Amino acid sequence: MKRIFLYALVLTSSLSVCAQSSSQYEGTIKSLYDLELTQGQSYSMLEYLATRIGARLSGSPGAAAAVEWSRHTMEDFVDSVWLQPVMVPHWVRGQQEIARVINSKKQGTLELSVCALGGAVGTGPSGVTAGIVEVKNFEELRQLGTRVQGKIVFFNRAFDATRINTFSAYMGAVDQRAAGPSEAAKYGAVGAIVRSMGSGIEAYPHTGGLRYAPNIPKIPAVAISTKDAELLSRLLKEEKDLQLYLETHCVTLDDAPSFNVIGEIKGSTHPDEIIVVSGHLDSWDLGQGAHDDGAGCVQAIEVLRLFKVLGYKPKRTIRAVMYMNEENGLRGGTEYAKQAEKAQALKGGKKQKHIAAMESDRGGFTPRGFTMSAPENVKAKIRSWKPWLEPYGLTDFDQEGGGADIGPLANLNVPLIGYLPDSQRYFSYHHTVEDTFDKVNKRELELGAAAMAALTYLIDQMGLE
Incomplete structure (x- = not known):
């Protein structure tokens, strides 16, 4: 009888802890959404990137300006920010x-x-x-x-x-x-x-x-x-x-120097474990690169800003990466993975391991869920979090995929996650003069930033193993 009583006591205690954890996750996710939808800065950041800087094809003055903008923007709310050098193609369209x-x-x-x-x-x-x-x-x-x-x-x-x-x-x-x-x-x-x-x-x-x-x-x-x-x-x-x-009259010039822009908040418990949120900073030269991929960049930056404003201290290091040269070479994503592999092979306390990489590169439309390229046990774990995410319209976790820039990290066995918005309007703007800031809906963009922050928070709290 005494043994049954002790078992019941342990079970009750475990259920209580689970209930407290669940309530904590729900509360933090709601706080992230509330903060973004009332005090978000993703839309104003995108307005500057798209309308003040504009087109950002690799090797162009616009791309160089976007690098500096990203670095200065993240300085306000990250522990550190740096530029990762990469040589990129330099193609010029010509006038006629x-x-x-x-x-x-x-x-x-x-x-x-x-x-x-x-x-x-x-x-x-x-x-x-x-x-x-x-x-x-x-x-x-x-x-x-x-x-x-x-x-x-x-x-x-x-x-x-x-x-x-x-x-x-x-x-x-x-x-x-x-x-x-x-x-x-x-x-x-x-x-x-x-x-x-x-x-x-x-x-x-x-x-x-x-x-x-x-x-x-x-x-x-x-x-x-x-x-x-x-x-x-x-x-x-x-x-x-x-x-x-x-x-x-187009011409290809010599490769040009450029940079990936990286900002991070250091993890408090497992600083050597890295969670990446990302977009690509370059765009084609015809429009303003608002949906492709200015939206993804500001959403990734906003994840870090939300954590900082909310006072959330992550267990693991959260890193926002603005890749350069996704559109015509993938040099940025390739270089980042190369440096990540070196960091993973280091001996001693500086060794780093990427435990997840997330990319937003499907436009700033209404969130639907996330794609995943990962082992089945990782996919199952993320899907187990749907009860906390479904109230915010995140219901689709079944599609395969990650993203072009995070793709090279697959060689390091990093689980890849793609932010998945509604796709019906994307290919009306993709790579055209119509990819401009006025085509982005403020609330849809903010919901996407909050969705990425929510999933990043859950990965940070529970890991993926």
């Missing part, structure tokens, strides 16, 4: 981009809305004039073979509109942008036009990086707006002998 149908019997001379793809070579001042061949995929191109010699290949594969996840639709089309120009050049093409990676029918083009294959001639390549892609496709069905004049 022309794509013009010059011999249509029905349309006459017709200007098309285009922009050069990132990393592309230019045509030079004389431009390129050639016939156009439309293909939907690389198999169609292969079947045409040398019949595209001396022609401009028009890759016109649209997003699959039946895919609810627009990132899945993007992945189903983006190979034609990344590899299409080199695939066309294999068969003697003199230029490439790629349908923009947009989910709707829009009058403006989407840029984005290409990857020239080694030992294959580099040909000029542009993206065409989805609206004009539809128009050009209709014209080609009626007039097979259309001629296009293409002119671009």
Whole structure:
């Protein structure tokens, strides 16, 4: 009887501790949300980054200004902040981009809305004039073979509109942008036009990086707006002998020095265990980089600020990383992982271990949950926290994935987590002139910052093992 009584006493005590812990987690998460939604600074930070600095392509003056802005901003509420050197590509678009149908019997001379793809070579001042061949995929191109010699290949594969996840639709089309120009050049093409990676029918083009294959001639390549892609496709069905004049003046300069920007709050109990929250500081040169990825940067910075203002002293070191060169090289993410590996291999008290890395790079839209690339036991542990997160609209924890910049940390067996907002509007702005501050909703942005802070807090409290 005495043994039963002692067991009941221990069980009651354990349940009481669990209830107290649960209440503590709920209370802190609510405080983080309340603070962000009433006194948040993510929106004002984004306004400065997007409207005062603007486009931030690697190697540009805007990128350099963004590095300094990030460092000075984080100095106010972190224990330390530093710059991590990295050499980055330096591609310049040039002033004039022309794509013009010059011999249509029905349309006459017709200007098309285009922009050069990132990393592309230019045509030079004389431009390129050639016939156009439309293909939907690389198999169609292969079947045409040398019949595209001396022609401009028009890759016109649209997003699959039946895919609810627009990132899945993007992945189903983006190979034609990344590899299409080199695939066309294999068969003697003199230029490439790629349908923009947009989910709707829009009058403006989407840029984005290409990857020239080694030992294959580099040909000029542009993206065409989805609206004009539809128009050009209709014209080609009626007039097979259309001629296009293409002119671009982009150039790749020598690699330029730049930096990842890193700020951290030191852990009180396990300072050698690192939790990363992050975004990428660079953006394409057409818009202001508000959703991609200014939103992710300010959300990551805001996690640290919320902890500081709330007076929360983390057990583990919380580190905000602003990566440089995600858009056209991934040099920042690669360099950070390289230095993390060195820190992990150190002997003695300075040895560090990354226990989790989180990235926000899907825009500042309404939070839905988090993607995860991690062992099943880690995923199960994070999913067990859903009762504390679901009241804030965080319900989707089932998708695989982390993020491009944190991806290299997978080699160190670091669990990767991607902030997952609603995706339906993202590819209307992605890599375009429309990616501007006015397209970001203040409350949606703040909810995302609070969501990242809440999950970071839970990881800090309970770990992932």
